[in-house]
Every structure is written in C-alpha cells, then in structure tokens.
Amino acid sequence: MGRKVRKTLNIDAAKLKRVQAYLGVDTETEAIDRALDAFDYERALGDLLGRAAPSFSGFASPVASRPRRQRKSP
C-alpha cells in the first residue's frame, strides 16, 4: 500500500455521491479509493498479460480442461 496524502480535487459531488451509494461504502474517500483500486488492478493485469504473451505460445496445463473444439479427433 502506498503512502496516504491529502489531495484537493475539483470533483463532481453528485457523481461522487452516486458512486459512493453504488459501492455501498461509508465515506467519499473510500469510494474514490475503491474506484482507483479497480482501475489500478485493470492496468496491472493488462500490463502483465501483455508482457507474458511471448512465453505462453503453446502453453498447456496437464490438469486443466480444454475446450472440446480444440481437441484432436481420434
């Protein structure tokens, strides 16, 4: 977790209230934090998947099910 700092933001108050209600959180800070978490996760995983691709061509797990259409005919 990063260092917490106080920020002054120009923000749409009604939009923030709507997001707070949608997320069901107690504070506006928590609403912003949850929204930032979601996008930070999306960024982190997208970045990892993009970097991983060259190593995963032909990758298979011996214990995972495969889509039926990808199985070879007998």
Place this chain on the structure above:
Amino acid sequence: MSVFPDTNVWIAWLASGGWEARLSSRERRAVHLTSVALQELWAGAQTDEHAAVFRELAEVHRRAQRLHVPPAAAWILSGQVLAWLRGSAQVGGARLRRLRNDALLAATAHLHDADILTSDTEDFTLIQRVLPVRVRVA
C-alpha cells in the same frame, strides 16, 4: 458482480497477451483469481518465465484482494456435488476425478455469488444440474 475465470480462460489471455477483445472494461474490473485456477496454471509451468508470470499473477491479485482460496464450505459443497453426480447422474470414477477442480471452482463461485467464465462449458453444464452457479462462455 464478480467473475471467476476458469484456467482455460487464463491460458487464452496469457497466450494472446490480452483480455480487451473478450471483456468490457466493467467486466475486466470484476475479474478475480481463484487458487484453483492458479494451481492448474502452475501445473503447466515449464520455464522460469512461466514461473515468474505466475508469481506476479498471484501477487497482483493478492495485492488487489482478488485472490480467492476456497473456504471449507466450498470444499464440502463440491464434495456434495460430486456425490450427487455419482449417485444420480451416474458419473463414473475417471470423469468424477476430472471434475474435482471444476466442482470446487463452481462451489467457490456460488458462495461468492460470482460468474464462472470458461471456454469449456460441458463439465459446468453437468455441475449446474445440481448447483445453480452462473456460467458464461468466454
């Protein structure tokens, strides 16, 4: 809304380098990793690069509080599902063993009110006969 991708979905995302073409931004923010899928991914690790990616995959999800380990209730529920499949659906031993992880993933998703995302619906369709878990095709 939460989405628990099956292992075959993670493999497709890893091999293609992305998930943008398959999920909306809202759906991407709903994705969670289960230790069931992580175990199956690790079973296929053959190189240092694979291992590094799986370590980072686990860390990204742990940090975001999106790494789900099946609780005791999910293990019990999945056992009940397998018992029903054996008794009422006449599913035999080899297939029952193959269904263990899918049943555990389904039970974990059910307890979290999450959708399963998979490219192999056949086994989950069978599980849905006894467990009302939501399954989406990747």
